[in-house]
Amino acid sequence: MISSTHPAGDSYDATRSVARGPRLLAVGGGKGGVGKTFVTANLAAALARAGKRVVVVDVDLEGANLHTCLGVASPQKTLADFVAEREDDLGKLLIDTPLANLKLIAATHGNLADAQPSHLRRVRLLRGLRQLDADFVLLDLGAGAHASVLDYFLVSDDGILVVQPEPTSVENTYTFLRAAFYRRMRLAMVGHGVRQLVTVAMDQRNERGIKSPLDLLREIEATDTAEAHRFVETMRVFRPRLIVNAVRTAEDVKLGFAVASVCRKYFGIETEYLGYVNYDDEARRSVSMRRPIVDLRSDADVSIYLQRIARKLMELSPAQASVQGPAPTHTPAPTPPPAPAPLAPGISRG
Numbered sequence: 198m199i200s201s202t203h204p205a206g207d208s209y210d211a212t213r214s215v216a217r218g219p220r221l222l223a224v225g226g227g228k229g230g231v232g233k234t235f236v237t238a239n240l241a242a243a244l245a246r247a248g249k250r251v252v253v254v255d256v257d258l259e260g261a262n263l264h265t266c267l268g269v270a271s272p273q274k275t276l277a278d279f280v281a282e283r284e285d286d287l288g289k290l291l292i293d294t295p296l297a298n299l300k301l302i303a304a305t306h307g308n309l310a311d312a313q314p315s316h317l318r319r320v321r322l323l324r325g326l327r328q329l330d331a332d333f334v335l336l337d338l339g340a341g342a343h344a345s346v347l348d349y350f351l352v353s354d355d356g357i358l359v360v361q362p363e364p365t366s367v368e369n370t371y372t373f374l375r376a377a378f379y380r381r382m383r384l385a386m387v388g389h390g391v392r393q394l395v396t397v398a399m400d401q402r403n404e405r406g407i408k409s410p411l412d413l414l415r416e417i418e419a420t421d422t423a424e425a426h427r428f429v430e431t432m433r434v435f436r437p438r439l440i441v442n443a444v445r446t447a448e449d450v451k452l453g454f455a456v457a458s459v460c461r462k463y464f465g466i467e468t469e470y471l472g473y474v475n476y477d478d479e480a481r482r483s484v485s486m487r488r489p490i491v492d493l494r495s496d497a498d499v500s501i502y503l504q505r506i507a508r509k510l511m512e513l514s515p516a517q518a519s520v521q522g523p524a525p526t527h528t529p530a531p532t533p534p535p536a537p538a539p540l541a542p543g544i545s546r547g
């Protein structure tokens with residue numbers, strides 16, 4: 198999704214220059230414990246069960262646990278070896294999982310003193326992931342809005358945010374989106390002055406009174422129309438996707454629409470509500486049993502919701518597909534909401 202040169206000098210475009218490799222999906226969400234890993238593992242399992250060749254990658258180097266959700270014992274060779282430059286070939290890190298079509302790159306045995314890859318190593322990682330022999334590569338992101346997490350989110354074909362219906366998760370989702378948005382803008386802008394302006398805007402109490410991305414756009418328009426055009430174009434192709442996890446009520450289900458609406462009004466960006474997953478004790482049990490719920494009990498309500506989202510992902514073009522399309526001459530219509538689905542038993546319509 199990023200289309201310009203990173204300040205550190207190596208172009209992220211390199212990660213996309215490989216002829217149509219696997220589709221890269223990043224699952225993040227800012228807040229810890231909202232179900233990113235659970236959703237990643239289950240979407241990966243659902244895609245694999247649908248016959249897609251899937252690689253799932255734990256990029257949460259400081260809190261790796263994706264392998265546990267998939268029933269893989271602590272692997273010896275992991276992404277940490279790639280980060281530490283002990284291994285260059287990602288293919289050698291692929292581990293079979295109990296599910297057909299699903300392979301894992303785990304992240305155990307990291308160096309906690311220096312867990313994150315350098316910028317250059319991260320670019321190499323992303324380039325390597327694009328070259329894997331798979332239909333889908335899913336990245337399980339860590340919590341927070343660290344630069345590395347933002348970059349995985351931004352360079353993926355689909356950046357998916359998992360949000361839970363509670364104020365803390367919603368707050369962290371906006372923080373994450375804001376950070377991702379400004380990071381992307383800083384990379385997209387060419388002129389030093391405009392980049393500086395984006396940096397100023399990142400401070401919420403900045404002296405120029407820039408409160409929102411739309412304020413920032415107005416400032417840029419006043420100084421540089423070419424950059425303003427780039428800004429609008431970058432805004433147009435930044436299309437995060439949303440999943441609301443652990444919903445218990447019909448009100449919770451609506452959260453996805455509320456977040457999308459705030460994003461449109463405040464950021465001027467379109468997000469897409471992919472769907473929701475109900476809260477279910479079976480989900481917790483499946484984690485204890487170290488098996489994706491879609492595999493353990495494919496008929497459970499929670500599995501039906503997850504499989505529906507996986508199907509939707511297969512049907513939808515990558516969010517960045519719109520990058521290549523001609524710029525619309527009008528504001529694009531909001532993405533239609535997911536078809537109203539019957540709520541699972543236990544979810545009231547109150």
Ligand SMILES: Nc1ncnc2c1ncn2[C@@H]1O[C@H](COP(=O)(O)OP(=O)(O)OP(=O)(O)O)[C@@H](O)[C@H]1O
Nearest residue numbers: 229230231232233234235340443475476477480481
């Ligand atoms: N839909 C759900 N219903 C019930 N429990 C759930 C659901 N989704 C997740 N959980 C529970 O929440 C726990 C935490 O989820 P998970 O580890 O996926 O969160 P995370 O966002 O990846 O956390 P971290 O930020 O620490 O990586 C899971 O182990 C599972 O027990």
Ligand SMILES: [Mg+2]
Nearest residue numbers: 233234257338
């Ligand atoms: Mg996790």
